[in-house]
Amino acid sequence: VAADRRPHIAVVGGYEVDRDTLAGAEEVGRLIAGAGAIVVTGGRRGVAEAASGGAVEAGGLTVGILPGRDRAEANPWVQVAVPTGLGDTRNALVVMGADAVIALAGQYGTLSEIAFALVAGTPVVALGSWELALGGRADETIERATDPTDAVARALRHSARR
């Protein structure tokens, strides 16, 4: 058997983010690939592109779960493109099957990916992303990482448990 099915780590975040976030995403991608895991993203620009680029540079495998119907909308670092035609609803699929999700800064799309990961029970590691509270109490299910190395280490720990 293909006993070597590798961990799948989703990396989510915004299209338009600052340089530090992009650098962090690239480092996250590089570290995931270096550990032999697959990088899953939404396949477009911003955080998804930076993380995929970092992974390819480190010799990794990258998957992009796309909103549209055309593989051509993937960024150039996506090796396996999965068009869904589901629009933004594909956000649920980006995180559904991952061992863990690393969430960087992003807007409502990123929030929806965090929310869907929480619904699906996929562990979420946040690196400067959304904070949530209900009835004045902060959510404690999301893990807070201090830097890319910490984020990837936390994410991979979950893949080992699966």
Added chain:
Amino acid sequence: VAADRRPHIAVVGGYEVDRDTLAGAEEVGRLIAGAGAIVVTGGRRGVAEAASGGAVEAGGLTVGILPGRDRAEANPWVQVAVPTGLGDTRNALVVMGADAVIALAGQYGTLSEIAFALVAGTPVVALGSWELALGGRADETIERATDPTDAVARALRHSARR
């Protein structure tokens, strides 16, 4: 033409919530129906059931967008049942086409519905639901209502604008 296509207001919230939330949901449903609008929910129990029940009592029309494939999983107050077979991903569909969403207390499923409404640009009126912040700044897109009457008034104002 069926010039009378009525406003569609989505009501979202948890399966297991306290009595006050259920009473609030029922009142929300009653007020929406009283204003001639359609109540759209996820079609199951808790907030969805209370809101649908309130709407039916007031002579309204109720729609339930279901996670499974069987109409039988709808609560008894759902008149138009739309099975999707999409699982929790159907949360995106509950809020996508509404004029506005009224969000009561709930867990991650409710959070995902709020997030998807924000992605889709559907106005969100919260009645004691999730609070969100990014980089320490509270989100200000979600409107905060003080009670069911205020929530429904705010939601209907958006339907008038559409």
Added chain:
Amino acid sequence: VAADRRPHIAVVGGYEVDRDTLAGAEEVGRLIAGAGAIVVTGGRRGVAEAASGGAVEAGGLTVGILPGRDRAEANPWVQVAVPTGLGDTRNALVVMGADAVIALAGQYGTLSEIAFALVAGTPVVALGSWELALGGRADETIERATDPTDAVARALRHSARR
């Protein structure tokens, strides 16, 4: 309880069809509504519009499961509009929860609705629609109706069994 949840009959067919097909669809809608059942369609033009129009004329209730995100893309006879944002994949949802599907002439979209109904186990009644064969043997699961009256009678028989 809303013990009166009515049967849901899906009517599918093409956007661009001949006059006879449109007249048949209108009659199908009228007969379904006359029997107190709900007409579910894909909500756009052609067969969906004719069937919805016939149903509204007969005082019935019409539901349109839309490919896009905007209720405005529904034809004027759709009373309950359900935008999905799923594109053509929404075809699966049009037929999934119905008691039975009546399929009129149409192109590949109609074929996909027939196929999904067969996958979901929803009875299919064809009125001049696709014929299927596997290994040279014609499919016998699809019922063939002779006219709108026969088609609706067959469809309602399935709703009684559910």
Added chain:
Amino acid sequence: VAADRRPHIAVVGGYEVDRDTLAGAEEVGRLIAGAGAIVVTGGRRGVAEAASGGAVEAGGLTVGILPGRDRAEANPWVQVAVPTGLGDTRNALVVMGADAVIALAGQYGTLSEIAFALVAGTPVVALGSWELALGGRADETIERATDPTDAVARALRHSARR
């Protein structure tokens, strides 16, 4: 850039098929992989498993678009597993983004994949699969292949055109 994004060929067919079909699927997988293309399937058993196994044996890359939420439901030859949680509706996604679809024998699930490929405009090459007719005229959009070598050659010709 990852200029080497490879063609994606979808292979669809039934769960329970005869030995000849399984042998054909395995050969199809082997030939696709030998040509440097990625094999995309629904990720479960039968034709999907045989095609994926053939591809892995030939050193290829395999992707499985799964109906459920868990990567564990993939067959052992799937290297990149994409859980969707969409149930049978995921059939639309299996074929949506491929350069071409090779359809072997199968039941209604396979028919739905052929139908969705036709809707999406993805070329379909059939190897002993469904025959379709409308108004007594056989559909001529589906290409008929004589054996696995012919099927893969036809599919790859479409990927070259894209």
